[in-house]
Amino acid sequence: MNRDNDLDELIGYQVQSASLRMLSGAQRVLEPHGLSVAKLTALMIIRSNPGCDQTALGRALNINRSSAMKLVNALVARHLVERRPGRDLRTNALHLVSDAEPRLAEIVAELRGSDAQMTARLTGPEQETLLRLLRKLGAAKGRRATSKAADAPPA
Amino acid sequence: MNRDNDLDELIGYQVQSASLRMLSGAQRVLEPHGLSVAKLTALMIIRSNPGCDQTALGRALNINRSSAMKLVNALVARHLVERRPGRDLRTNALHLVSDAEPRLAEIVAELRGSDAQMTARLTGPEQETLLRLLRKLGAAKGRRATSKAADAPPA
DNA sequence: TATTGTTATACTCTATAACTATA
DNA sequence: TATAGTTATAGAGTATAACAATA
Numbered sequence: 553m554n555r556d557n558d559l560d561e562l563i564g565y566q567v568q569s570a571s572l573r574m575l576s577g578a579q580r581v582l583e584p585h586g587l588s589v590a591k592l593t594a595l596m597i598i599r600s601n602p603g604c605d606q607t608a609l610g611r612a613l614n615i616n617r618s619s620a621m622k623l624v625n626a627l628v629a630r631h632l633v634e635r636r637p638g639r640d641l642r643t644n645a646l647h648l649v650s651d652a653e654p655r656l657a658e659i660v661a662e663l664r665g666s667d668a669q670m671t672a673r674l675t676g677p678e679q680e681t682l683l684r685l686l687r688k689l690g691a692a693k694g695r696r697a698t699s700k701a702a703d704a705p706p707a
Numbered sequence: 708m709n710r711d712n713d714l715d716e717l718i719g720y721q722v723q724s725a726s727l728r729m730l731s732g733a734q735r736v737l738e739p740h741g742l743s744v745a746k747l748t749a750l751m752i753i754r755s756n757p758g759c760d761q762t763a764l765g766r767a768l769n770i771n772r773s774s775a776m777k778l779v780n781a782l783v784a785r786h787l788v789e790r791r792p793g794r795d796l797r798t799n800a801l802h803l804v805s806d807a808e809p810r811l812a813e814i815v816a817e818l819r820g821s822d823a824q825m826t827a828r829l830t831g832p833e834q835e836t837l838l839r840l841l842r843k844l845g846a847a848k849g850r851r852a853t854s855k856a857a858d859a860p861p862a
Numbered sequence: 863t864a865t866t867g868t869t870a871t872a873c874t875c876t877a878t879a880a881c882t883a884t885a
Numbered sequence: 886t887a888t889a890g891t892t893a894t895a896g897a898g899t900a901t902a903a904c905a906a907t908a
Contacts, residue, residue, distance in 0.1 A: 553767045556755040558815045559748070562822040563834060564729035566841040568744060571726035572769075573845055574719035589723060590898085593714070600711040607866060612708045614727075619899055621868065642866040642907050660713045667717040671844065678840055679718060685837045686721040688828060690728055700900070745875085762889060774876050776890065797884050797889040855877070 563689075577666045585659055586630050590615075592663075594623055595648065595656055598633060603645040605638055607703070616703035632656075718844075732821045740814055741785050745770075747818075749778055750803065750811055753788060758800040760793055762858070771858035787811075 559565040578589055587595075590613060597612050598604060610620030624646065627633035632652045635644040648656070671679055714720040733744055742750075745768060752767050753759060765775030779801065782788035787807045790799040803811070826834055 553752065553759070553763060554755040555752070555767070557748075557751045558811075559751060559818070561838075562818060563826045563838055563841075564733055564818075564822045565744075566838055566845070567722060567726045567729055568733075570841050570844050571722045574722055578719055578723075588897085589720075593712075596712045596714060597708065597710070600709040604708070605866075608708060612710070615899070616901085617865095617867070618869085618901080621866095622898080638866090640866090640908065644867075656713075663714070663717060663719075667719045671718045673843060673846065674840065678843070681836060682840045682844070683716075683718055683721055685829065685833055685840070686718075686725050688833070689725050689826065689837070690721070691828065703900095743874090760889070770875085771877070772888095772890070773878080773892085776892095777875080793889085795885065795889090799890075858877095 574667070574670055577670045578663060581659070581662045581666050587659070591623060591627060592659065594627065595632060595652070598646045599648055599653070599656065602647050603636075603638075605643045605645065609646060610701070610703065614701060616701040618703070619701070729822075729825050732825045733818060736814070736817045736821050742814070746778060746782060747814065749782065750787060750807070753801045754803055754808070754811065757802050758791075758793075760798045761801065764801060765856070765858065769856060771856040773858070774856070
Protein backbone atom coordinates (compact mmCIF):
# COMPACT_ATOMS: atom_id res chain seq x y z
CA MET A 553 0.00 0.00 0.00
CA ASN A 554 1.10 3.50 -0.85
CA ARG A 555 1.20 5.54 2.33
CA ASP A 556 1.58 8.96 0.68
CA ASN A 557 -0.13 11.35 2.96
CA ASP A 558 -0.57 15.10 3.29
CA LEU A 559 -0.85 14.60 7.02
CA ASP A 560 2.65 13.24 7.61
CA GLU A 561 4.06 16.74 7.87
CA LEU A 562 1.75 17.61 10.77
CA ILE A 563 3.24 17.25 14.22
CA GLY A 564 -0.17 16.38 15.60
CA TYR A 565 -0.48 13.52 13.16
CA GLN A 566 2.98 12.12 13.89
CA VAL A 567 2.33 12.39 17.61
CA GLN A 568 -0.93 10.53 17.18
CA SER A 569 0.72 7.80 15.10
CA ALA A 570 3.50 7.36 17.63
CA SER A 571 0.92 7.29 20.39
CA LEU A 572 -1.06 4.50 18.73
CA ARG A 573 2.09 2.44 18.23
CA MET A 574 3.33 2.87 21.78
CA LEU A 575 -0.13 2.30 23.16
CA SER A 576 -0.07 -1.27 21.92
CA GLY A 577 3.04 -1.92 23.99
CA ALA A 578 1.50 -0.37 27.08
CA GLN A 579 -1.70 -2.33 26.61
CA ARG A 580 0.21 -5.59 26.42
CA VAL A 581 1.56 -4.79 29.88
CA LEU A 582 -1.64 -3.41 31.38
CA GLU A 583 -4.26 -5.82 30.09
CA PRO A 584 -3.15 -8.79 32.19
CA HIS A 585 -3.66 -6.53 35.21
CA GLY A 586 -7.13 -5.53 34.04
CA LEU A 587 -5.96 -1.95 33.58
CA SER A 588 -5.85 0.68 30.86
CA VAL A 589 -3.79 3.84 30.56
CA ALA A 590 -6.70 5.89 31.91
CA LYS A 591 -7.17 3.54 34.87
CA LEU A 592 -3.45 3.57 35.66
CA THR A 593 -3.43 7.36 35.48
CA ALA A 594 -6.38 7.40 37.87
CA LEU A 595 -4.45 5.22 40.30
CA MET A 596 -1.50 7.62 40.14
CA ILE A 597 -3.76 10.59 40.80
CA ILE A 598 -5.42 8.88 43.75
CA ARG A 599 -2.04 7.92 45.14
CA SER A 600 -0.84 11.52 44.93
CA ASN A 601 -4.13 12.88 46.25
CA PRO A 602 -5.40 10.46 48.85
CA GLY A 603 -8.94 11.25 49.91
CA CYS A 604 -9.85 13.09 46.71
CA ASP A 605 -13.43 12.73 45.49
CA GLN A 606 -14.73 11.30 42.22
CA THR A 607 -15.60 14.63 40.68
CA ALA A 608 -12.08 15.96 41.23
CA LEU A 609 -10.65 12.77 39.78
CA GLY A 610 -12.85 13.23 36.73
CA ARG A 611 -11.69 16.82 36.30
CA ALA A 612 -8.05 15.70 36.45
CA LEU A 613 -8.73 13.06 33.82
CA ASN A 614 -10.92 15.32 31.70
CA ILE A 615 -13.91 13.03 31.96
CA ASN A 616 -17.24 13.76 33.61
CA ARG A 617 -18.66 12.60 36.93
CA SER A 618 -20.56 9.74 35.42
CA SER A 619 -17.55 8.33 33.57
CA ALA A 620 -15.34 8.86 36.61
CA MET A 621 -17.76 6.82 38.65
CA LYS A 622 -17.59 3.89 36.25
CA LEU A 623 -13.83 4.08 36.27
CA VAL A 624 -13.73 4.04 40.08
CA ASN A 625 -16.19 1.14 40.10
CA ALA A 626 -13.74 -0.84 37.98
CA LEU A 627 -10.81 -0.01 40.26
CA VAL A 628 -12.84 -0.96 43.32
CA ALA A 629 -13.82 -4.23 41.66
CA ARG A 630 -10.11 -4.92 41.07
CA HIS A 631 -9.44 -4.31 44.79
CA LEU A 632 -7.10 -1.45 44.03
CA VAL A 633 -9.16 1.47 45.35
CA GLU A 634 -11.67 1.91 48.15
CA ARG A 635 -14.33 4.52 48.85
CA ARG A 636 -14.21 5.88 52.39
CA PRO A 637 -16.51 8.45 53.98
CA GLY A 638 -15.67 11.88 52.57
CA ARG A 639 -15.53 15.41 53.93
CA ASP A 640 -19.33 15.58 53.91
CA LEU A 641 -22.14 13.08 53.45
CA ARG A 642 -22.28 13.59 49.68
CA THR A 643 -18.67 12.84 49.04
CA ASN A 644 -16.49 9.75 48.76
CA ALA A 645 -12.84 9.88 49.77
CA LEU A 646 -10.83 7.75 47.35
CA HIS A 647 -7.85 5.81 48.64
CA LEU A 648 -5.60 3.08 47.33
CA VAL A 649 -6.14 -0.15 49.24
CA SER A 650 -3.20 -1.08 51.44
CA ASP A 651 -1.57 -3.56 49.09
CA ALA A 652 -2.09 -1.54 45.92
CA GLU A 653 1.18 0.33 46.28
CA PRO A 654 3.53 -2.63 45.61
CA ARG A 655 1.29 -3.88 42.82
CA LEU A 656 1.44 -0.45 41.24
CA ALA A 657 5.22 -0.37 41.55
CA GLU A 658 5.49 -3.67 39.76
CA ILE A 659 3.25 -2.53 36.94
CA VAL A 660 5.22 0.68 36.49
CA ALA A 661 8.44 -1.34 36.35
CA GLU A 662 7.00 -3.52 33.59
CA LEU A 663 5.87 -0.41 31.79
CA ARG A 664 9.34 1.07 31.98
CA GLY A 665 10.68 -2.05 30.33
CA SER A 666 8.13 -1.87 27.55
CA ASP A 667 8.81 1.83 27.04
CA ALA A 668 12.56 1.26 26.84
CA GLN A 669 12.06 -1.49 24.32
CA MET A 670 9.83 0.60 22.12
CA THR A 671 12.16 3.60 22.16
CA ALA A 672 15.35 1.60 21.66
CA ARG A 673 15.56 2.96 18.13
CA LEU A 674 16.52 6.35 19.57
CA THR A 675 19.86 7.13 21.23
CA GLY A 676 19.89 8.25 24.85
CA PRO A 677 20.30 11.94 23.99
CA GLU A 678 17.58 11.66 21.39
CA GLN A 679 15.24 10.21 23.98
CA GLU A 680 16.01 13.09 26.33
CA THR A 681 15.41 15.63 23.60
CA LEU A 682 12.14 13.99 22.63
CA LEU A 683 10.94 14.00 26.22
CA ARG A 684 11.90 17.64 26.64
CA LEU A 685 10.09 18.72 23.48
CA LEU A 686 6.97 16.73 24.29
CA ARG A 687 6.86 18.27 27.75
CA LYS A 688 7.37 21.73 26.29
CA LEU A 689 4.59 21.07 23.81
CA GLY A 690 2.23 20.28 26.62
CA ALA A 691 3.43 22.70 29.27
CA ALA A 692 0.17 24.18 30.55
CA LYS A 693 0.13 27.98 30.71
CA GLY A 694 -3.26 28.38 32.27
CA ARG A 695 -4.98 26.65 29.37
CA ARG A 696 -6.13 23.08 29.09
CA ALA A 697 -7.17 20.77 26.31
CA THR A 698 -10.79 21.46 25.50
CA SER A 699 -13.05 18.58 26.34
CA LYS A 700 -16.66 17.77 25.79
CA ALA A 701 -17.14 16.76 29.39
CA ALA A 702 -19.86 19.11 30.62
CA ASP A 703 -19.13 18.08 34.18
CA ALA A 704 -15.40 18.52 33.85
CA PRO A 705 -14.38 22.16 33.43
CA PRO A 706 -10.63 22.88 33.52
CA ALA A 707 -8.91 21.58 36.65
CA MET B 708 -4.66 18.50 42.27
CA ASN B 709 -1.20 17.08 42.71
CA ARG B 710 -0.09 15.59 39.40
CA ASP B 711 2.95 13.69 40.73
CA ASN B 712 3.26 10.69 38.56
CA ASP B 713 5.72 7.85 38.04
CA LEU B 714 4.63 7.75 34.43
CA ASP B 715 5.79 11.22 33.43
CA GLU B 716 9.27 9.91 32.74
CA LEU B 717 8.01 7.43 30.16
CA ILE B 718 8.22 8.56 26.55
CA GLY B 719 5.13 6.55 25.73
CA TYR B 720 3.16 8.37 28.39
CA GLN B 721 4.29 11.81 27.26
CA VAL B 722 3.52 10.91 23.67
CA GLN B 723 0.07 9.76 24.69
CA SER B 724 -0.57 12.95 26.68
CA ALA B 725 0.56 15.13 23.80
CA SER B 726 -1.59 13.09 21.46
CA LEU B 727 -4.71 13.60 23.57
CA ARG B 728 -4.11 17.33 23.74
CA MET B 729 -3.50 17.73 20.02
CA LEU B 730 -6.40 15.46 19.20
CA SER B 731 -8.82 17.97 20.63
CA GLY B 732 -7.57 20.57 18.16
CA ALA B 733 -7.86 18.19 15.24
CA GLN B 734 -11.34 17.15 16.31
CA ARG B 735 -12.51 20.75 16.43
CA VAL B 736 -11.52 20.99 12.77
CA LEU B 737 -12.79 17.59 11.67
CA GLU B 738 -16.11 17.34 13.48
CA PRO B 739 -17.91 19.98 11.41
CA HIS B 740 -16.98 17.90 8.37
CA GLY B 741 -18.34 14.75 9.98
CA LEU B 742 -14.85 13.26 10.03
CA SER B 743 -12.44 11.77 12.53
CA VAL B 744 -8.69 11.23 12.33
CA ALA B 745 -9.26 7.61 11.29
CA LYS B 746 -11.74 8.61 8.59
CA LEU B 747 -9.40 11.29 7.26
CA THR B 748 -6.55 8.80 7.21
CA ALA B 749 -8.77 6.41 5.30
CA LEU B 750 -9.49 9.14 2.73
CA MET B 751 -5.76 9.74 2.31
CA ILE B 752 -5.12 6.04 1.82
CA ILE B 753 -7.89 5.73 -0.74
CA ARG B 754 -6.62 8.79 -2.56
CA SER B 755 -3.11 7.31 -2.72
CA ASN B 756 -4.43 3.85 -3.63
CA PRO B 757 -7.45 4.34 -5.88
CA GLY B 758 -9.31 1.11 -6.44
CA CYS B 759 -8.09 -0.56 -3.25
CA ASP B 760 -10.52 -2.88 -1.50
CA GLN B 761 -11.96 -2.65 2.00
CA THR B 762 -9.85 -5.42 3.47
CA ALA B 763 -6.63 -3.75 2.32
CA LEU B 764 -7.84 -0.46 3.73
CA GLY B 765 -8.51 -2.18 7.04
CA ARG B 766 -5.02 -3.67 7.07
CA ALA B 767 -3.49 -0.25 6.44
CA LEU B 768 -5.51 1.22 9.31
CA ASN B 769 -4.96 -1.76 11.60
CA ILE B 770 -8.64 -2.47 11.92
CA ASN B 771 -10.52 -5.55 10.75
CA ARG B 772 -12.81 -6.07 7.76
CA SER B 773 -15.96 -5.45 9.73
CA SER B 774 -14.75 -2.16 11.17
CA ALA B 775 -13.36 -1.10 7.80
CA MET B 776 -16.76 -1.67 6.28
CA LYS B 777 -18.47 0.58 8.79
CA LEU B 778 -15.87 3.23 8.19
CA VAL B 779 -16.39 3.05 4.42
CA ASN B 780 -20.16 3.17 4.94
CA ALA B 781 -19.74 6.46 6.80
CA LEU B 782 -17.53 7.90 4.05
CA VAL B 783 -20.00 6.81 1.38
CA ALA B 784 -22.84 8.39 3.37
CA ARG B 785 -20.84 11.63 3.44
CA HIS B 786 -20.48 11.47 -0.37
CA LEU B 787 -16.71 11.35 -0.13
CA VAL B 788 -16.08 7.79 -1.30
CA GLU B 789 -17.79 5.44 -3.72
CA ARG B 790 -17.68 1.68 -4.17
CA ARG B 791 -17.12 0.62 -7.75
CA PRO B 792 -16.98 -2.93 -9.12
CA GLY B 793 -13.68 -4.50 -8.09
CA ARG B 794 -11.18 -6.87 -9.67
CA ASP B 795 -13.58 -9.79 -9.10
CA LEU B 796 -17.20 -10.14 -8.03
CA ARG B 797 -16.36 -10.33 -4.35
CA THR B 798 -14.41 -7.12 -4.23
CA ASN B 799 -15.22 -3.41 -4.08
CA ALA B 800 -12.88 -0.87 -5.64
CA LEU B 801 -12.79 2.22 -3.41
CA HIS B 802 -12.47 5.63 -5.02
CA LEU B 803 -12.84 9.22 -3.88
CA VAL B 804 -15.88 10.84 -5.50
CA SER B 805 -14.95 13.48 -8.05
CA ASP B 806 -15.39 16.51 -5.82
CA ALA B 807 -13.79 15.01 -2.73
CA GLU B 808 -10.30 16.17 -3.70
CA PRO B 809 -10.89 19.92 -3.21
CA ARG B 810 -12.90 19.30 -0.04
CA LEU B 811 -9.99 17.22 1.28
CA ALA B 812 -7.51 19.95 0.41
CA GLU B 813 -9.53 22.48 2.35
CA ILE B 814 -9.75 20.25 5.38
CA VAL B 815 -6.01 19.60 5.34
CA ALA B 816 -5.39 23.35 5.14
CA GLU B 817 -7.56 23.93 8.20
CA LEU B 818 -5.73 21.14 9.96
CA ARG B 819 -2.38 22.72 9.18
CA GLY B 820 -3.60 25.90 10.79
CA SER B 821 -4.73 24.07 13.89
CA ASP B 822 -1.45 22.15 14.07
CA ALA B 823 0.61 25.33 13.76
CA GLN B 824 -1.40 26.95 16.51
CA MET B 825 -0.99 24.03 18.87
CA THR B 826 2.76 23.76 18.30
CA ALA B 827 3.41 27.52 18.48
CA ARG B 828 5.07 26.98 21.82
CA LEU B 829 8.01 25.32 20.03
CA THR B 830 10.54 27.18 17.88
CA GLY B 831 10.89 26.24 14.22
CA PRO B 832 14.03 24.15 14.78
CA GLU B 833 12.41 22.46 17.76
CA GLN B 834 9.42 21.52 15.61
CA GLU B 835 11.74 20.03 13.00
CA THR B 836 13.62 18.07 15.62
CA LEU B 837 10.41 16.79 17.16
CA LEU B 838 9.11 15.67 13.78
CA ARG B 839 12.39 13.93 12.98
CA LEU B 840 12.47 12.07 16.31
CA LEU B 841 8.82 11.03 16.09
CA ARG B 842 9.41 9.69 12.58
CA LYS B 843 12.51 7.85 13.73
CA LEU B 844 10.57 6.40 16.63
CA GLY B 845 8.03 4.99 14.23
CA ALA B 846 10.22 4.09 11.28
CA ALA B 847 9.01 0.60 10.41
CA LYS B 848 11.74 -1.98 10.06
CA GLY B 849 9.58 -4.82 8.90
CA ARG B 850 7.62 -4.80 12.12
CA ARG B 851 4.25 -3.25 12.85
CA ALA B 852 2.28 -2.30 15.91
CA THR B 853 0.55 -5.41 17.21
CA SER B 854 -3.18 -5.19 16.93
CA LYS B 855 -6.06 -7.28 18.10
CA ALA B 856 -7.65 -7.19 14.66
CA ALA B 857 -7.86 -10.86 13.73
CA ASP B 858 -8.66 -9.89 10.17
CA ALA B 859 -5.82 -7.44 9.93
CA PRO B 860 -2.42 -9.16 9.93
CA PRO B 861 0.59 -6.91 9.26
CA ALA B 862 0.33 -4.92 6.02
C1' DT C 863 -29.70 26.89 44.60
C1' DA C 864 -25.46 24.26 43.95
C1' DT C 865 -22.89 20.01 44.41
C1' DT C 866 -21.97 14.76 44.67
C1' DG C 867 -22.99 10.57 43.54
C1' DT C 868 -25.80 7.81 40.97
C1' DT C 869 -28.79 5.73 37.29
C1' DA C 870 -30.59 5.29 32.70
C1' DT C 871 -29.69 5.80 28.10
C1' DA C 872 -27.15 6.49 23.85
C1' DC C 873 -23.26 7.04 20.72
C1' DT C 874 -18.62 5.85 18.67
C1' DC C 875 -15.23 2.67 17.74
C1' DT C 876 -13.69 -1.69 17.67
C1' DA C 877 -13.93 -6.80 18.15
C1' DT C 878 -15.62 -11.78 17.25
C1' DA C 879 -18.30 -15.04 14.98
C1' DA C 880 -21.11 -16.68 11.50
C1' DC C 881 -23.23 -16.28 6.88
C1' DT C 882 -23.18 -15.55 1.58
C1' DA C 883 -21.20 -15.25 -2.68
C1' DT C 884 -17.28 -15.91 -5.16
C1' DA C 885 -12.73 -17.68 -6.16
C1' DT D 886 -10.77 -24.46 1.12
C1' DA D 887 -9.83 -19.45 1.16
C1' DT D 888 -11.25 -14.71 0.54
C1' DA D 889 -14.37 -10.28 0.42
C1' DG D 890 -18.11 -8.33 2.05
C1' DT D 891 -21.67 -8.38 5.17
C1' DT D 892 -24.58 -8.92 9.40
C1' DA D 893 -25.49 -9.57 14.24
C1' DT D 894 -23.82 -8.98 18.60
C1' DA D 895 -20.87 -7.40 22.30
C1' DG D 896 -17.68 -4.61 25.05
C1' DA D 897 -15.00 -0.40 26.35
C1' DG D 898 -15.19 4.35 26.87
C1' DT D 899 -17.48 8.39 26.92
C1' DA D 900 -21.55 11.67 26.82
C1' DT D 901 -26.16 13.79 28.36
C1' DA D 902 -30.04 14.16 31.26
C1' DA D 903 -32.47 13.48 35.28
C1' DC D 904 -32.90 12.12 40.27
C1' DA D 905 -31.91 11.86 45.44
C1' DA D 906 -29.37 13.31 49.25
C1' DT D 907 -26.82 16.82 51.12
C1' DA D 908 -24.84 21.39 51.47
